[in-house]
Amino acid sequence: MSEAQPAALVATDLSKTYDDLVALQPMSITVPPGQSMALIGHNGSGKSTFLRMVAGLLDPSAGEIEIAGFDLTDVEARATTSFLPDDPVLYDDLSLREHAEYISKLHGGDGWDDYAESLCVRLGLEERIDDLPSRFSRGLRQKTAIVLALVRPFSLLLVDEPFVGLDQPGKLVLLDVLAEVHAEGAATLVATHDPSYVERVDRSVALRDGEVIFDGTASVEEVLHLVGG
Amino acid sequence: MSALTIAESSAVVGELRRARRKRRVASIHWIDALYQVYITGLVSVVVVVLLSGAIGDDEVSVAGIADVKDHGPAAAGLLVALAVFLGLRSGSRGGPLALERPDVRHVLLSPVDRGVALRGPAWRQLRFLLAVGAAVGAATGQLIVRRLPGNAFEWIVFGALYGLTAVGLGYGSALLASGLKVKHWVASLIGGLLLLWSAGDVIGKLPLSPFTVVGHIAVWPLESDWLAIIGVALAVVLVIAGMRWVSGVSLEAAERRTALVGQMRFAVTLQDLRTVLVLRRQLSQEHPRSRPWIRAARRTPRFPVWHRGVRSVARWPLSRVVRALLMAAVAGMAMRTVWNGTTPMIVVAGLALWIAALDAAEPLGQEVDHPGRTDTFPLPRGQVFILHLPILFVVSVVIALLGAAVAVAPIGSSVPVGPGLFTAFMAGLLAACGASVSVIQGAPDPVDTLSMVTPEIAGTRTVIRTAMPPAIAILGVTPLLAARASFLGAQEPPPINAAMSLALPLALVVVLVAGYIRFRDEIRKWMADASEQMSPTKAAERQREERLAEEAREAAALAESKRLAREASSASQRAKARQKPKTSKPVSPPPDGVRGGTSAKPIGRKRDQT
Structure with missing residues (x-):
């Protein structure tokens, strides 16, 4: 990584409140380019809130977000960030191929290509490419969302609870894909309950009740201790 | 990238x-x-x-025409102010667009120009609303020409122009509020003040409202005012500005709206008021308070359902408290107006209290929303619902009494204290009854046999379902009319007595509603059974089932008879086999009067013995 390259993500005093409920305490964090990071914590700790704010889906109550040197509201920030949610959101009337084509084109790509095809094959979706994802099971929809998050260019990948609903082969493929993405230089930010995932990342940030309680390299045992697993 | x-x-x-x-x-x-x-x-x-x-068709008198000229623009302006108020509130919640959720996730999060992505749907929505506004305006103009002087073409054209302007101002405000991410309370405040200004102008208590200028378009054929063109220009400017800043929409609000608006439209189609209320609360982020206004006592509650209701009310968010106070004030003002001679305002008073009571019926609504949980209680559902009524009555009556405080406040021409308080008490009770009926009845059955018989029944049922709850609430304000009639007449009986003379019939309505809530399930079951009995298809099916059951019974009896015959036959053969050589047995003579046979012939018909 070049020293001059801006950080993949800089969040400064980022917080989120809903009336009298504090979902995320003021949080400052910097993710260097190409870093893989796990965001860990129990339910309601603020992981998803943080990711959704970085993705632009939630309005921060306070604080600022910069992505690759651009303000979150800039179109360049959107071009840089890919978000893989835990609740796949798909069109009812588009097939998997049409989804991938559309999203690729929205990001300036050529549409359906070999990489999309290969992702579908690896995730076991090759027979379902021309089917409507609206009729898929939860796991297949999650796999579709994985394809859609990856068929477009990005340098920051935000992943929220990626293993929910996935079968074991799907989980292994996703772990491989995340490793490949990281190897290619993209920063990854994965919110997960799975303590074993921390062994695969450069850095772990643990949250409890909307507050950062740990930031560094953690072992599985430490994670279990931190999040009460 | x-x-x-x-x-x-x-x-x-x-x-x-x-x-x-x-x-x-x-x-x-x-x-x-x-x-x-x-x-x-x-x-x-x-x-x-x-x-x-x-x-109607009667020509308006000269004095009437002068009245229309004086107050018409302000009244028409009030409607425009209402459109702007609704637009500002909708915009502050991510409206007026209701995008598809995947569009928010995939299109608005991609590096495409958000303006390009949003202007298309916005233009389409605006086009439709403009067409509706113009059509309604033109149709109203065509109807007005029958009573007011002027050229029919002018009335139609200016009616349509007024409709277009009202839509433009409302929609433009919404787009602008959404694009500029105006806070909800700021939008409500600005819109509310503009609305109050217009309302004050209508009753002549406040100076000229800007919307009255726009209202001049509606009465242009009577009295032209070129200043009204400013309103048209303002609408155009607002729409253009809204389109310019539409890309600033909050994705959080847009996504929340995408999920809820579709469901809300569906619930409206089904006349499911409870679902509409719940979704509207979600849309406006109106959540119960995490910390109640009043802390709960530690001891075990003696009346758990009452206690549960009190806890629910203690968690009302500030916005709901403000709405209840506002509705109380509206009801109080409407009662004053009724007392001063404007009888139709009884509808406004009743509706305001009914809306407030709908909020108070939340604990009951929660039970209705979760029938699976209610069914696990060791008492009938109807009984659980009945136990929720006291807290609803208390809250609704308190709100109505607050309204009465506004009505009897000794400023200007106020309602006398006695009739005011009594009317408020009955109105609170009846508003609670109306609200509980609204909540309990929920959505109509997907398969309603009775309604499917004839469209007339379906139509009537729909009207009754929709109109009954607010009508019950409006009924509660009628003691005020009785008191007013007495006040204006010979005062015999005195106004308070006249009002109280309606206590019994209104109490009967309360009892009937309570009975409906308690025995609704039983009544519905009885009606479903009755409608099944009436159905010719069901009758034919029932006859067929009876015939089959009769045949089955006959077949079983025959089989049993054969079995008995077989047993009797084999027993007889075994007896014969064991029989010793016959020895002469002395036969005693039969007693006198007995004519019994000694034949060993088996019982039954010949065919049954095989």
Whole structure:
């Protein structure tokens, strides 16, 4: 990584409140380019809130977000960030191929290509490419969302609870894909309950009740201790 | 990784939208389309006929025309102010657009120009609303010409222009509030103040409202005012500004709206008021307070259902408290107006209290929303619902009494204390009854046999379902009319006694509603059974089942008879086999009077012995 390259993500005093409920305490964090990071914590700790704010889906109550040197509201920030949610959101009337084509084109790509095809094959979706994802099971929809998050260019990948609903082969493929993405230089930010995932990342940030309680390299045992697993 | 240019964004988004629209249109069957046109036409004709009946044909007197000239623009301006108020509130919640959720996730999060992605749907929505506004305005102009002097063409044209302007101002405000991310409370405050200003102008208590200027368009054929053109220009400017800043929409609000608006429309179609209320609260982020206003006592509650209701009320968010106070004030003001001679305001008073009571009925609504949980309680559902009524009555009566405080406040021409307080008490009770009926009845049955018999029954039921709850609430304000009649007449009986003379019939309504809530399930079951009995198909099925059961019974009896015969036959053979050589047995003579046989012939018919 070049020293001059801006950080993949800089969040400064980022917080989120809903009336009298504090979902995320003021949080400052910097993710260097190409870093893989796990965001860990129990339910309601603020992981998803943080990711959704970085993705632009939630309005921060306070604080600022910069992505690759651009303000979150800039179109360049959107071009840089890919978000893989835990609740796949798909069109009812588009097939998997049409989804991938559309999203690729929205990001300036050529549409359906070999990489999309290969992702579908690896995730076991090759027979379902021309089917409507609206009729898929939860796991297949999650796999579709994985394809859609990856068929477009990005340098920051935000992943929220990626293993929910996935079968074991799907989980292994996703772990491989995340490793490949990281190897290619993209920063990854994965919110997960799975303590074993921390062994695969450069850095772990643990949250409890909307507050950062740990930031560094953690072992599985430490994670279990931190999040009460 | 780079942003798309406006042309590229437009091409990508446009291409997919066109393809999807084509596919959607292709999937609509022409019969469905025709049916929609038929229903729309039918509803429009009914509305026009009803309006035309309400407006009448008599020419308005000279004094009436002068009155229209004086107050017409302010009244028309009030409607525009209402459109702007609703637009500002909608915009502050992410409206007026209701995008598809995948569009928010995939299109608005991609590096395409958000303006390009949002202006298309916004123009389409605006086009539709403008067409509706122009049509309603023109139709109203055409009806007005029957009573007011002037050229019919002018009335129609200016009616349509007024409709277009009102839509433009309302929609433009909404787009602008959404694009500039105006806070909800700020939008409500600005819109509310503008609305109050216009209302004050209508009753002549406040100086000229800016919307009164716009209202001059509506009465242009009577009295032209070129200043009104400013309103048209303002509408155009607001729409252009809204389109310019539409890209600033909050994705959080937009996504929340996408999920809820569709459900809300569906609930409205089903006349499911409870669902509409719940979704509206979600849309406006109106959540119960985490920390209640009043802390709960530690001891075990003696009346758990009452206690549960109190806890629910103690968690009312501030916005709900403000709304309840506002409704109380509206009801109080309406009661004052009724007392001063404007009888139709009784409807406003009743509706305001009913709306407040709908909020108070939340604990009951929660039980209705979760029938699975209610069914696990060791008492009938109806009984659980009845136990929720006391807290609803208390809250509703308190709100109504606050309204009464406004009505009897000794400023200007106020309602006397006695009739005011008594009316408020009864109005609170009846508003609670209306609200509980609204909540309990929920959505109509998906398969309603009775309604399917004839469309007339279905139509009548729909009207009753919709009108009954507010009508019950309005009924509660009628003691005020009785008191007023006495006050204006000979005061015999005195106004308070006149008001109280309605106590018994209104109490009967309360009892009837309580009975309906308690025995609703039983009544519904009885009605379902009765309607099944009435059905010719069901009767034929029932006859067939009875015939089959009779045949089965006969077959079983026959089989049993054969079995017995076989047993008797084998027993006889075994007896014969064991029989010793016959020895002469002395036969004693039968007793006198007995004629019994000694034959060993088996019982039964010949065919049964095989």
